[in-house]
Amino acid sequence: MPARASVPTFRQRHRSSVHPGAWWLWALGLGTAATRTTNPLLLGLLVAASGYVVATHRTAAPWSRSYTAFVKLALAVLVVRLVFAVLLGSPIPGTRVIVTLPEVPLPHWAQGIRLGGPVTAEALVFALYDGLKLATLLICVGAANALANPARLLKSLPGALYEMGVAVVVALTFAPNLIADVQRLRAARRLRGRPDRGIRGLLHVGLPVLEGALERSVALAAAMDARGYGRTADVPAPVRRTTTALTLGGLLGVCAGTYGLLTAEGGAYGLPVLLAGVAAALAGLRLGGRRTLRTRYRPDPWDPRAWLVAGSGAAVAALLALASASDPDALHPGVVPLTAPALPLWPAAAVLLALLPAFVVPKEPS
Numbered sequence: 300m301p302a303r304a305s306v307p308t309f310r311q312r313h314r315s316s317v318h319p320g321a322w323w324l325w326a327l328g329l330g331t332a333a334t335r336t337t338n339p340l341l342l343g344l345l346v347a348a349s350g351y352v353v354a355t356h357r358t359a360a361p362w363s364r365s366y367t368a369f370v371k372l373a374l375a376v377l378v379v380r381l382v383f384a385v386l387l388g389s390p391i392p393g394t395r396v397i398v399t400l401p402e403v404p405l406p407h408w409a410q411g412i413r414l415g416g417p418v419t420a421e422a423l424v425f426a427l428y429d430g431l432k433l434a435t436l437l438i439c440v441g442a443a444n445a446l447a448n449p450a451r452l453l454k455s456l457p458g459a460l461y462e463m464g465v466a467v468v469v470a471l472t473f474a475p476n477l478i479a480d481v482q483r484l485r486a487a488r489r490l491r492g493r494p495d496r497g498i499r500g501l502l503h504v505g506l507p508v509l510e511g512a513l514e515r516s517v518a519l520a521a522a523m524d525a526r527g528y529g530r531t532a533d534v535p536a537p538v539r540r541t542t543t544a545l546t547l548g549g550l551l552g553v554c555a556g557t558y559g560l561l562t563a564e565g566g567a568y569g570l571p572v573l574l575a576g577v578a579a580a581l582a583g584l585r586l587g588g589r590r591t592l593r594t595r596y597r598p599d600p601w602d603p604r605a606w607l608v609a610g611s612g613a614a615v616a617a618l619l620a621l622a623s624a625s626d627p628d629a630l631h632p633g634v635v636p637l638t639a640p641a642l643p644l645w646p647a648a649a650v651l652l653a654l655l656p657a658f659v660v661p662k663e664p665s
Contacts, residue, residue, distance in 0.1 A: 316448075316599075317602075317604050317605050317608055317656075317660050318451075318455065318599045318600070318601050318602075318605040319446075319447035319448050319449075319451045319452040319455065319599070320447075320452065320455055320601075320605075320609075321601070321604075321605035321606075321608040321609045322442075322443050322446040322447040322608065322656075323443045323447055323452070324608075324609035324612055324613065325443070325608045325609055325611060325612035325653070325656060326349070326439045326440060326442050326443030326446075326612065327439075327443070327612065328609075328611070328612025328613045328614075328615055328616040328653075329345055329348070329349055329439040329442075329612055329615055329616070329653055330435075330436045330439040330440060331560060331616040331620075332345060332615045332616045332618075332619040332620075332650070333345055333432055333435040333436050333439060334432065334436065334560065335560075335616075335619045335620050335622075335623040335630065336432070336619060336622075336623060336630040336631065336646075337428040337429065337431075337432055337630070337631050337632070338428075338629070338630050338631070338632055338640050338642075338643070339427070339428060339431055339640055340640055340641075340642045340647070341619075341630065341642070341643070341646060341647060341650060342431050342432060342435045344647060344650040344651070345435050345439070345615075345650055345653065346435055346438050348650060348651065348653035348654050349438060349439055349442040349653065350438070350442070351654060351657060352442065352446070352653070352654065352656050352657045353366050353442050353445050353446060355657050355662065356446060356656070356657065356660060356662055357445045357446055360448070362444060362445065362448070362449055363445045363446075364445075365441060365444040365445055366441045366442060366444070366445035368441070369437055369438055369440060369441020369442075369444065369445075370438055370441065372437055372441075373433075373434035373435070373437040373438050373441075374434065376430060376433055376434050376437065377427075377430040377431060377433075377434045379430075380426050380427075380429060380430030380433070381423065381426050381427065381430060383426070384418075384422055384423060384425075384426030385400070385418050385423070386400075386414060386415070387412070387413065387414065388413040388416055388422070389419075389421075389422030389425060389426060391419075391421050391422050391425045391634060391635060392421070392635060393419025393420060393421030393422050393635065393637075394419065394421070395419055395420040395421065395637065396417045396418070396419055396420075397418050397419065397420055397423070398417075398418050399416065399417045399418070400415040400416060400417075400418060401415050402414065402415035402416040403415055420637060421634045421635050421637050424634045424637060425634045428632075428634070451599055454598075454599070455598070455599055480507075480508045480511050480512075481504060481508055484504045484507055484508065485504060488503065488504070538586060541583075541586060542583050542586040542587045543583070544583075545579045545580070545582050545583030545586065546579075546580060546583030546584065546587065547583075548576070548579050548583075549576045549577065549578070549579030549580025549581070549582070549583055550576065550580055551576065552572050552573065552575050552576020552577075552579060552580075553573060553576035553577060553580060554576075555572050555573075555576070556568075556569050556570065556571075556572035556573025556574070556575075556576050557569070557573060559572060559573070560573060560620070567624075569620075570617070570620060604659055604660055607655060607656070607659050608655070608656045608659070608660060611652050611653060611655040611656060612653065614649070614652050615649055615650060615652050615653050618645075618646065618649035618652075619646055619649060619650070622643065622645070622646040622649070626643065629641065629643040629646065630643065630646065
């Protein structure tokens with residue numbers, strides 16, 4: 300008799316899986332690195348590294364199929380950017396005219412906008428570099444969606460964000476339940492020989508669907524109340540004020556640091572302000588979690604592999620930010636005059652650090 304396939308236990312799945320937050324930090328690090336360069340060779344390495352990790356470590360779960368959708372979205376963004384550069388022109392001056400389109404005359408209040416006209420190779424290459432940067436960022440986010448279990452990620456939220464996690468779970472489950480109810484009621488009406496299309500069929504199906512949604516809401520509220528949802532602990536006033544100051548200050552620091560990283564002028568202060576804001580926000584969330592009386596069933600540990608995964612993404616972002624400040628010409632190839640991009644060696648080696656999760660994280664058993 301053939302041997303029966305063994306079902307992996309919770310301990311086996313726990314040992315082979317990585318904290319979902321580590322995958323998101325890894326992907327956000329790669330996305331941050333993508334914003335520091337317009338070199339298509341480095342951007343292609345980032346896409347290849349993230350794609351290899353996804354190909355070797357994604358499971359058969361439904362959320363793992365989202366990577367293909369993000370790749371298609373990235374290609375659509377790239378095509379739209381090129382189309383806009385062709386139709387609306389580009390501020391980049393160019394001398395190599397590829398084609399000249401019929402130019403549409405515009406009124407005087409639309410000065411500065413051009414429809415049609417000459418299309419230069421320099422403008423197309425500049426649009427390609429710009430669109431490829433955004434496409435790489437989208438693909439990195441898609442890699443995080445394909446690798447991180449969203450249910451485990453919501454379960455790992457700090458106690459201060461518990462209410463937001465429950466709201467997200469309810470919002471994500473409402474649409475599938477609504478569609479399932481509509482399909483069930485339409486099938487029941489067809490079996491009874493009653494119309495299920497048109498305004499009349501919609502009115503007859505809509506009322507039972509709304510009634511079912513209301514019943515589920517009442518049942519969910521009763522279950523949450525029975526489990527003690529919404530009960531808070533007594534926290535001293537100084538701790539509440541400190542929590543508010545840390546959280547708001549941290550969020551402002553994250554916004555200012557992110558703006559600094561995304562602009563060329565803020566490369567010096569962007570990363571320190573971002574790290575300080577993240578540290579303050581995490582401290583505020585940890586203090587805010589004292590108000591929530593909540594326990595976790597089988598929490599996901601943050602083990603050394605999670606540190607390696609998150610650290611590899613952070614290392615790629617930090618090294619490319621350093622390379623962008625020390626050698627901007629290599630990471631931002633010029634288009635006027637039009638030259639072929641070259642592959643800088645040590646930034647390319649830094650991008651290869653993104654492959655570390657493929658070797659330190661074992662594949663989850665199916």
